[in-house]
Amino acid sequence: MSVETKVAEPRLLNRELSWLDFNARVLDLAQDPGQPLLERVRFCSIFSSNLDEFFMVRVAGLMGQEAAGFGVRSSDGLTPQQALARIRDRVVDLTARQAKLWKRELRPALAAEGIPVGTIDECGAKELRRLETRFVREIYPVLTPLAVGPGQPFPYISGLSLSLGVLAVDPETAEERFARVKIPEGLDRFVDTGKRLLPLEVVIGHFLPMLFPGMEIGERAVFRVTRDADFEVSDDADDLLEAVESELRRRRFGDVVRVEVSASASAGMLERLQDGLAVAPSQVYEIEGPLDQADLIQLTRLERPDLKHEPWVPVTQxxxxxxxxxxxxxxxxxxxxxxxxxxxxxxxxxxxxxxxxxxxxxxxxxxxxxxxxxxxxxxxxxxxxxxxxxxxxxxxxxxxxxxxxxxxxxxxxxxxxxxxxxxxxxxxxxxxxxxxxxxxxxxxxxxxxxxxxxxxxxxxxxxxxxxxxxxxxxxxxxxxxxxxxxxxxxxxxxPQRFRKLLVAPFGMRARLVDEIRRVAAAAAAGGPARVRLKLNNLVDATIIDELYAASTAGADVEVCARSVCMLRPGVEGLSERIRVRSILGRFLEHSRIYSFEAGASSTIFIGSADLMPRNLDRRIEVLVPVENARARQELGAVLDSVFADDAQSWALAADGSWSRLRPARPGKPFDHQAALMRRAQQRSRRLTDGRTRK
Known part of the structure; x- marks a missing residue:
């Protein structure tokens, strides 16, 4: 069903930029002073690990399209080259925000709570002696400097490994050599000196002269490589297990898609890295502050319950x-x-x-x-x-x-x-x-x-x-x-037919389209009509078009999309009756709940499938209708709670921007997740009280 757009903007938002907006919301939580300190640190870590996977899969795919001369535009009108340029601009902005957050807020706040993440310059002489002893015993034995020169090619750099790039000079010949020292992955990222925590790369950098005896260390810079980690198994693979193992081995040697390097690196160091890794300047990201903040997750494991959410103990149904x-x-x-x-x-x-x-x-x-x-x-x-x-x-x-x-x-x-x-x-x-x-x-x-x-x-x-x-x-x-x-x-x-299940790729899409059209028909007839979708990603263009049509027919459409949403809500003549929100909080909102209300009739499904082409067309997915009255009531209550949240929700505007919702009652936000925790505890207490009375 086609729908004419009355706006100049594309009918759909860009998938990759929408995902970056999701990760920006994760960073918003890291910046939120209302969150416990170590929970803010955890969100900062999640932001980095999310971004790694985004580059390994989504950016790698776009770079492959660019290299192949793939000129087809995405549904929002961007070529791969244009998308990559916008992604870079957005990532540069987001990583700068993260670096500023760490330097100005999180690190000082941790220090104030007795968790100082310091520098070598802050260590006293006695502390340095203890650190040297530990370095010699526990770190030095696993380090291997790899120099570049005649007969010594630029070393292979594994994906997501942290490295020190070193420029060492022979004082007798004035010869300068580049060398790479890999930061060991089997050791903790933060070294406890007894007075402070030091990043492992800082400790290794301080003791580099031990690795290059007789040489002068001209420069050291931390860098990190991200490689293409996606793969496809041939349709003709006779042994799927063997084919996957083969692809796993190949993944280690995927093409470089991103190089992160300390912002302090000199032009000479950057040139050596670009030449050695064969990357374009657009693939290099200069980072202020520590690289790979995913490792901040180590700090969240500290025994500091006062800096975390109160532990949640699930109750028995x-x-x-x-x-x-x-x-x-x-x-x-x-x-x-x-x-x-x-x-x-x-x-x-x-x-x-x-x-x-x-x-x-x-x-x-x-x-x-x-x-x-x-x-x-x-x-x-x-x-x-x-x-x-x-x-x-x-x-x-x-x-x-x-x-x-x-x-x-x-x-x-x-x-x-x-x-x-x-x-x-x-x-x-x-x-x-x-x-x-x-x-x-x-x-x-x-x-x-x-x-x-x-x-x-x-x-x-x-x-x-x-x-x-x-x-x-x-x-x-x-x-x-x-x-x-x-x-x-x-x-x-x-399978020829299914009795009740919606199964992809055998008709799930068609049935969902029928459900949306049924709601649209009820709206056109003047009856109550509503679609409520709770999911992770809304990407499928056909489904989005049907939602647009339902909106123009008069149906109300509510969408809670945790991460990617390509639908553009609130556009006059297209999606005026659609509102989209995203909830991020203590728990990852992961369920898929699809509710279709047409007059007195309603259907509700739960299952594994997001509304994406891959889920509907290229995966075995299952959605099950929920027919039991009590179960339907419970799911309805969940959806009511989701769309009432104004404590940890963001709303999507017609221009594609997200903004955090303000509480409808100032000072009294409704927290959807906290409400469901209270509800679970109340049900458990009622059960316990009932047993006690018996």
Whole structure:
């Protein structure tokens, strides 16, 4: 459905610049004095690690297009060259903000709290002697200076490694040589002298004469290289595991996309780095202050609870609190669909208990699950192994191409295979991103299937940090659909139809379009009509066009997009009834909840898919309809809370700019995440009080 735009601006916002706006919001939180100090430091670290991945994947892709002479413009009208230029300008501005924040606010505030991050010049003689002893014993043995000269080519610099570039001069011959000293990755970034913390590169830089005896150190500068880390596995790969391992080896040698260097570096040092790394000046970013502030995460591990959020302990979902054994867990699901929201409710006493019940219950005969990412201490992995050892059918779909978790997934999938679990790796050309688990149980009436479908990974660590929802159900049609998805991935064939699930790439897009049009038709008929979307990224042009059409038809459209949003809201004649916000806070807003209200009829879905072409067309994704009245009510309350937040929300304007919302009631902001924490605690207390009265 086409929509005419009445504005000069492009119909869509630029995806890459929208992502940089998201990372700017992360930096806003690092600048927020209302956050506990070490939480501000954590956001500063997250900003840097986010930016690394952005360059490794998105910027690398644009540079590949530029190198290939790819002249097609993006949906917002930019060529790859124009996009790269705008990205550079934005990144220079953001990294300057981060450097200023560290120098003027975070570092002084840490020092005031007894966590000084200092310099060599601040160390006294006795402190320096102790530091030298430690350097000789613990640091010097793992350093390897690599000089450049005749017979000594410029060394290979691994991606994201921190290095010292050194210009050393022979006083007898006046010959100057460039050398690289890699900052060891196996050591802590900050060295504790007893009085202060010193960056490791500062310590190494001070003792460089030990590495270059008899030479004069003319200059030292810290630099860091970012390489292309994305990869594609050939559609013709016969052995997917072998193909992914091969690509992992190749990733180490990806093209250089960015070089960060201390702003103090001389023109001569910059020239040597550019020549040695074969990069253009536009790829070099001069940084004031410390490079790689992702390592600031080390400081957040200090035992200073007074400088952090009060620890949050998830509660057990009230219905699950009465479950005493594995069989009771399945009884509870059979009583009615059950919704759980992490991290407010416990992942351990919900999904992990479900997996453990499958392993311990003698009536369970099969367990199948799809895993995109998981933790090293995963109870799911243990449950799968236990099932296999008991002779139960145990199947795990492992997505080997989960970006930056490929190596870990390879390792534990081999562990599963060795224990007798049937491990399937999916397709070379399509990721399995669905989060679903199927348990088959022998009961009095025959076999019954139980299902969990969630919005987040089966990962115990991130379940404490990411906001996600999951649905437990024994609905026969949903269970049959999930079984068909598993059979499609493990077998050979193409599903003809699904009963209730929306499955990509088999019709999810078409069904979502139908839902939006149904709302638009209700609006055009003068009835109540509303679309509410909570997701990570809104990128798909077809879906955005349908939302524009629904808006012009009179429907209200509310979008909460955590990171990228290419939709342009509030444009006259196009999107006047659309508002977009983003919530960033203590927990990462990760769930996908899609609600469509058309008159008296409404549908609501949760699942793994964002509204992006890759999710709708090139991945195995699942959205499940939530039909249970209580579960729908709970999801409605979540959406109400999301769109009422004015404590940690940003609003998107028609010109593409984001601004932080001010509380509707001055001095009394509504914090969506804090409200859900209070709600979880209140429900838990009511349950405890009820038991006490009994």
């Amino acid at each position: 009230p219905r699950l609190a009465r479950v005493k054994d594995g069989a009771r867990f399945f009884d509870e699901i059979r009583r009615g669909d059950l919704l759980v929201q992490q991290p407010y409710e416990s992942f351990r006493t919900s999904f992990e208990a479900f997996a453990a019940a499958a392993a311990s219950d003698p009536d369970v005969i099969a367990m199948k699950t799809a895993v995109y990412r998981t933790s090293d201490d995963s109870a799911l992995v243990s449950a799968l192994i236990d099932c296999a050892e008991q002779g139960k059918q145990s199947v795990c779909l492992v997505e080997l191409k989960a970006r930056f978790d490929e190596r870990r997934n390879i390792e534990w999938s081999r562990e599963l295979e060795q224990a007798g679990v049937h491990v399937v790796h999916g397709f070379p050309d399509m990721k399995i991103h669905a989060k679903m688990t199927l348990v088959v149980r022998r009961e009095a009436g025959g076999l019954r299937r139980y299902v969990h479908i969630g919005t987040g990974n089966y990962h115990a660590a991130t379940a404490r940090l990411y906001e996600d929802v999951g649905l437990f159900t024994a609905d026969e049609e949903i269970a049959a659909d999930v079984a068909d998805v598993f059979n499609y991935v493990t077998g050979f064939g193409r």
